[in-house]
Amino acid sequence: MTFIPEARIEARAAELWRRHELTVGFDVERLLDELSLSLLWEEVDDGEEAIVLGQLIPQKRQVVLNERHVEKLEENERRLLRFTLAHEIGHFELHARHFQELAFDDDERTWCRDGSPDPVERQAEMFSAALLMPRDVLRVALPAGDWQGWQPVYRLADRFGVNVSPMRIRLEKLGWMHLDEQDTPRAGPSPGPGQSPLF
Amino acid sequence: MTDGDQREAGQAFGPFIQGLRREGGLTQRQLAAELDIDFTYLSKLENGRGEAPGEKTVRKLAEILRVDAEELLALAGRLPPALREKARNDVEFARFLRQLPDMTDEELRSLYSKRDRSDP
Numbered sequence: 001m002t003f004i005p006e007a008r009i010e011a012r013a014a015e016l017w018r019r020h021e022l023t024v025g026f027d028v029e030r031l032l033d034e035l036s037l038s039l040l041w042e043e044v045d046d047g048e049e050a051i052v053l054g055q056l057i058p059q060k061r062q063v064v065l066n067e068r069h070v071e072k073l074e075e076n077e078r079r080l081l082r083f084t085l086a087h088e089i090g091h092f093e094l095h096a097r098h099f100q101e102l103a104f105d106d107d108e109r110t111w112c113r114d115g116s117p118d119p120v121e122r123q124a125e126m127f128s129a130a131l132l133m134p135r136d137v138l139r140v141a142l143p144a145g146d147w148q149g150w151q152p153v154y155r156l157a158d159r160f161g162v163n164v165s166p167m168r169i170r171l172e173k174l175g176w177m178h179l180d181e182q183d184t185p186r187a188g189p190s191p192g193p194g195q196s197p198l199f
Numbered sequence: 200m201t202d203g204d205q206r207e208a209g210q211a212f213g214p215f216i217q218g219l220r221r222e223g224g225l226t227q228r229q230l231a232a233e234l235d236i237d238f239t240y241l242s243k244l245e246n247g248r249g250e251a252p253g254e255k256t257v258r259k260l261a262e263i264l265r266v267d268a269e270e271l272l273a274l275a276g277r278l279p280p281a282l283r284e285k286a287r288n289d290v291e292f293a294r295f296l297r298q299l300p301d302m303t304d305e306e307l308r309s310l311y312s313k314r315d316r317s318d319p
Contacts, residue, residue, distance in 0.1 A: 033226065033227075039227055039242050040246040041238070067239055
């Protein structure tokens with residue numbers, strides 16, 4: 001699969017926001033409808049090392065959510081479900097169209113959200129973060145000044161309808177937050193050389 | 200003729216209701232809530248899986264989606280209860296129903312014209 005620069009992934013997500021007039025905490029299931037993607041809940045076998053939450057079957061324009069994990073996906077205001085659907089939309093926007101353009105003839109091709117380190121999965125994960133937490137919208141929602149502590153991060157996660165962990169990762173990735181020596185969030189990028197998060 | 204209770208919905212049923220739902224601006228979850236059925240079940244119906252819903256549900260669906268209930272019942276593979284009841288009590292009628300799918304278009308047209316002539 002072709003390398004896709006992060007900037008292009010961000011731009012594709014931003015384009016969806018414009019085209020579908022999305023707002024913070026938007027209904028991802030409605031976006032699926034607008035993209036003419038069908039949603040199907042059915043039991044899917046998990047991998048040996050990781051569970052499968054969802055998958056995209058591009059030939060059918062169908063997103064499958066794993067019914068085995070319906071409780072997990074539904075809990076906490078369906079935040080995991082939103083992220084999973086956004087991930088599958090990422091595959092559709094970034095890979096399925098490319099896949100169709102290349103005229104592959106493989107009826108069994110699917111993409112699964114199972115935590116795989118595959119670059120294609122990482123790209124879809126980047127896309128879902130950009131779709132649910134767009135940079136420009138998130139920037140406006142950030143607390144003013146030199147903020148610190150977990151409360152602002154939790155508040156942003158609530159507002160954008162995502163779990164705290166992806167919000168933290170997104171803020172770190174954008175250089176708008178870092179953890180200090182006491183693991184307390186602080187505004188701004190990490191002052192020293194540190195580990196760069198993946199998404 | 201088997202009882203329709205365990206039968207899968209016709210293949211056209213799912214895409215038909217999905218299209219109408221989208222036109223009506225309802226999400227799968229909203230429509231399932233209005234029908235008082237599980238959203239996972241509605242997702243199966245829309246994708247041509249799962250058993251056909253009962254007549255009461257199909258009639259409610261027709262009301263919400265503003266389509267003819269008889270058309271939707273036919274797409275769902277549901278016979279009206281009155282027809283099922285008559286077939287149970289009238290062997291000749293049941294035999295006639297079983298023969299219907301094997302009739303030619305010409306034979307069916309002849310039946311339709313007789314029906315039209317007998318309409319008041």
